[in-house]
Amino acid sequence: MKKNKRIDCSKCTSQEECCLTGAWLDLGEAMKILELKIKGGDFFHLEKDDNYPSGYCTSTSVGDSRCTFLTRDGLCSIHKIDYGLKPTHCKEFPYENNKLSPFAKYLCRVEKAKRRKKKAAAK
16 A cells, blocks of 8 residues: 655645634644744633643634734745744644645645546546
8 A cells, every 4th residue: 555645835836725714733832932022913712621731722824714923925924923833733833743644635735736637537
């Protein structure tokens, strides 16, 4: 069986597409980001979740709206200041737990292109 090649996001020409719906992150990560005092960036939906190190998670968007840290020039305002503070989920996307995220087919330009090619080939 052929092993899938990992997606190299640094070669993507439209990196902001994966930020169009925000991300979930650990409350501890959010607290560190808040210390940066980024204008316009905010967090929503604080929830108890034992899958996160602190036991809580929060989101960078409301519903399906864009990430509040996505700037007008299509870049991450957190990344611009300190890549190390960028949420783990964002740094790992389009992967989750070393597997391609189920959301990649909607948010990742590379995966969307693969789907279009498959559909075209099937016709």
